[in-house]
Amino acid sequence: xxxxxxxxxxxxxxxxxxxxxxxxxxxxxxxxxxxxxxxxxxxxxxxxxxxxxxxxxxxxxxxxxxxxxxxxxxxxxxxxxxxxxxxxxxxxxxxxxxxxxxxxxxxxxxxxxxxxxxxxxxxxxxxxxxxxxxxxxxxxxxxxxxxxxxxxxxxxxxxxxxxxxxxxxxxxxxxxxxxxxxxxxxxxxxxxxxxxxxxxxxxxxxxxxxxxxxxxxxxxxxxxxxxxxxxxxxxxxxxxxxxxxxxxxxxxxxxxxxxxxxxxxxxxxxxxxxxxxxxxxxxxxxxxxxxxxxxxxxxxxxxxxxxxxxxxxxxxxxxxxxxxxxxxxxxxxxxxxxxxxxxxxxxxxxxxxxxxxxxxxx
Amino acid sequence: xxxxxxxxxxxxxxxxxxxxxxxxxxxxxxxxxxxxxxxxxxxxxxxxxxxxxxxxxxxxxxxxxxxxxxxxxxxxxxxxxxxxxxxxxxxxxxxxxxxxxxxxxxxxxxxxxxxxxxxxxxxxxxxxxxxxxxxxxxxxxxxxxxxxxxxxxxxxxxxxxxxxxxxxxxxxxxxxxxxxxxxxxxxxxxxxxxxxxxxxxxxxxxxxxxxxxxxxxxxxxxxxxxxxxxxxxxxxxxxxxxxxxxxxxxxxxxxxxxxxxxxxxxxxxxxxxxxxxxxxxxxxxxxxx
Numbered sequence: 297x298x299x300x301x302x303x304x305x306x307x308x309x310x311x312x313x314x315x316x317x318x319x320x321x322x323x324x325x326x327x328x329x330x331x332x333x334x335x336x337x338x339x340x341x342x343x344x345x346x347x348x349x350x351x352x353x354x355x356x357x358x359x360x361x362x363x364x365x366x367x368x369x370x371x372x373x374x375x376x377x378x379x380x381x382x383x384x385x386x387x388x389x390x391x392x393x394x395x396x397x398x399x400x401x402x403x404x405x406x407x408x409x410x411x412x413x414x415x416x417x418x419x420x421x422x423x424x425x426x427x428x429x430x431x432x433x434x435x436x437x438x439x440x441x442x443x444x445x446x447x448x449x450x451x452x453x454x455x456x457x458x459x460x461x462x463x464x465x466x467x468x469x470x471x472x473x474x475x476x477x478x479x480x481x482x483x484x485x486x487x488x489x490x491x492x493x494x495x496x497x498x499x500x501x502x503x504x505x506x507x508x509x510x511x512x513x514x515x516x517x518x519x520x521x522x523x524x525x526x527x528x529x530x531x532x533x534x535x536x537x538x539x540x541x542x543x544x545x546x547x548x549x550x551x552x553x554x555x556x557x558x559x560x561x562x563x564x565x566x567x568x569x570x571x572x573x574x575x576x577x578x579x580x581x582x583x584x585x586x587x588x589x590x591x592x593x594x595x596x597x598x599x600x601x602x603x604x605x606x607x608x609x610x611x612x613x614x615x616x617x618x619x620x621x622x623x624x625x626x627x628x629x630x631x632x633x634x635x636x637x638x639x640x641x642x643x644x645x646x647x648x649x650x651x652x653x654x655x656x657x658x
Numbered sequence: 659x660x661x662x663x664x665x666x667x668x669x670x671x672x673x674x675x676x677x678x679x680x681x682x683x684x685x686x687x688x689x690x691x692x693x694x695x696x697x698x699x700x701x702x703x704x705x706x707x708x709x710x711x712x713x714x715x716x717x718x719x720x721x722x723x724x725x726x727x728x729x730x731x732x733x734x735x736x737x738x739x740x741x742x743x744x745x746x747x748x749x750x751x752x753x754x755x756x757x758x759x760x761x762x763x764x765x766x767x768x769x770x771x772x773x774x775x776x777x778x779x780x781x782x783x784x785x786x787x788x789x790x791x792x793x794x795x796x797x798x799x800x801x802x803x804x805x806x807x808x809x810x811x812x813x814x815x816x817x818x819x820x821x822x823x824x825x826x827x828x829x830x831x832x833x834x835x836x837x838x839x840x841x842x843x844x845x846x847x848x849x850x851x852x853x854x855x856x857x858x859x860x861x862x863x864x865x866x867x868x869x870x871x872x873x874x875x876x877x878x879x880x881x882x883x884x885x886x887x888x889x890x891x892x893x894x895x896x897x898x899x900x901x902x903x904x905x906x907x908x909x910x911x912x913x914x915x916x917x918x919x920x921x922x923x924x925x926x927x928x929x930x931x932x933x934x935x936x937x938x939x940x941x942x943x944x945x946x947x
Contacts, residue, residue, distance in 0.1 A: 356843075376847070377842040378843070378850075381845070386836060386839075388836065390836045392837060392840075392841070392854075394859055394937075403844050407845035407846050408845055452843075455844065461843075
């Protein structure tokens with residue numbers, strides 16, 4: 297088992313399951329990804345998108361239906377999990393209930409035949425890294441959820457694996473604990489520098505933790521990019537919808553000039569930025585609530601008006617629903633105070649008006 | 659200061675639902691048990707311990723304890739020992755898991771007498787097994803698997819195995835499989851997963867299973883009579899009690915023998931359960947409970 301590596305290469309990794317009616321369906325379809333040493337990769341997507349399947353395939357807990365996985369020059373997808381040497385943190389922690397915290401954390405080291413004096417030292421080090429010194433003799437059942445999660449993390453990192461796999465480790469924690477443990481994970485990754493593959497359905501987690509995000513849907517990769525790209529330039533409508541572009545609606549295409557697209561609809565004209573090649577006729581526009589500004593644009597472009605239908609207060613800003621004359625509902629995040637029933641104008645910059653091709657009918 | 663302490667919660671009326679079961683237990687178990695216990699201290703002749711004295715000094719009575727242990731302990735150990743690896747293999751739901759489980763459990767529906775009849779025909783000196791071995795030349799001599807110790811032992815295994823198997827299977831499937839997966843990612847191969855994860859978590863369940871299977875085996879009676887040699891080698895303690903009650907009509911002695919039988923079972927169970935306390939006995943899932 298190597299202690300470090302230059303790259304982990306996934307080549308068209310596919311995992312099929314027998315579905316209803318005997319048809320095999322691909323829970324994971326030709327995932328191709330190269331992870332470099334020290335990188336933090338997030339697999340992001342809704343339930344059923346294949347992200348947990350991908351993680352289990354990397355760990356060796358699921359055999360591949362197709363494709364290969366290489367750790368540098370060595371092919372590892374034929375190895376059982378106990379020979380791959382990756383540390384894994386499970387969603388429900390999977391702590392051994394009959395062992396103390398210290399024995400849980402030291403389990404991997406015991407399996408490797410490390411001498412017990414060294415085990416003690418390394419376990420103590422791992423526990424102090426996750427700030428659980430003093431809990432070494434407790435049983436998992438005596439710990440809170442957040443503490444159990446940190447024990448699970450310590451158990452995975454103490455074996456100094458070349459790769460750490462995390463399967464939605466924060467989803468069983470309450471909101472405040474989630475944010476705190478997220479910072480812990482970020483700190484630990486900075487201190488140890490170990491490559492990590494992190495599965496989540498929460499875009500905030502992915503944006504704040506990852507060097508690169510792999511957005512998936514229905515087993516297929518939608519986009520692999522750094523957080524600012526995924527956030528600001530979603531590769532397609534699936535990614536855009538998932539990353540919070542809540543205003544998605546069709547408009548007719550008037551004119552295309554390079555990347556600029558002029559569109560028109562029953563209420564207003566819009567000029568947008570083309571993200572993908574468009575067919576003639578109509579296109580889909582995606583707008584982020586936070587990119588939309590209450591008030592008219594200085595150059596008059598991309599301004600629309602509507603009546604405020606709902607105000608969701610959340611402290612510094614509010615999330616307001618605006619209904620245009622033709623009944624189109626838009627969601628806008630703004631710090632400007634508005635009241636129900638107000639007629640307001642909003643505008644959105646051209647670079648933030650993203651235009652995608654029409655979707656095929658589902 | 660005292661008001662909080664003197665306030666009592668209102669009587670929970672649902673506790674009354676326990677009454678029928680408690681009454682049942684009292685009438686059909688506690689009362690006969692106490693009656694038998696008192697009866698054992700009232701022999702026809704001699705002091706109040708005369709029955710027990712007689713048991714431990716009569717040559718065809720006190721060895722029955724050892725004879726029964728000689729049958730019950732190996733039968734239980736074999737049943738639990740074979741049931742464990744089979745149940746471990748069966749823990750993953752697969753299409754043939756249900757068929758194998760059903761086949762393995764069928765003997766429980768047969769009852770001891772039917773099993774005894776079958777064994778007499780099948781394992782007897784002129785039975786199918788003997789003829790098969792002679793025809794194929796595997797073994798020439800007559801096989802002696804009935805009307806002796808082996809007949810009773812085999813019958814105890816056949817009738818006791820399904821029970822042990824079902825019990826252990828339910829314990830094993832209650833252990834969260836993600837624990838074994840976590841152990842695998844940490845470097846534990848299959849046998850290490852069994853040794854470090856499953857076995858310690860199963861130990862309390864195995865102890866319970868052992869106790870229940872042992873108690874069942876220790877009270878062997880029909881097999882010992884039909885398949886054994888009740889006069890000598892398989893004269894188990896229940897036979898001694900039966901003879902005392904229904905051949906000599908000495909109910910007092912019979913009750914004493916029954917008390918001794920229960921006492922021996924109690925000792926074994928106490929020892930096993932005492933050892934069980936050394937192990938972890940909490941929930942066997944890996945997450946927040």
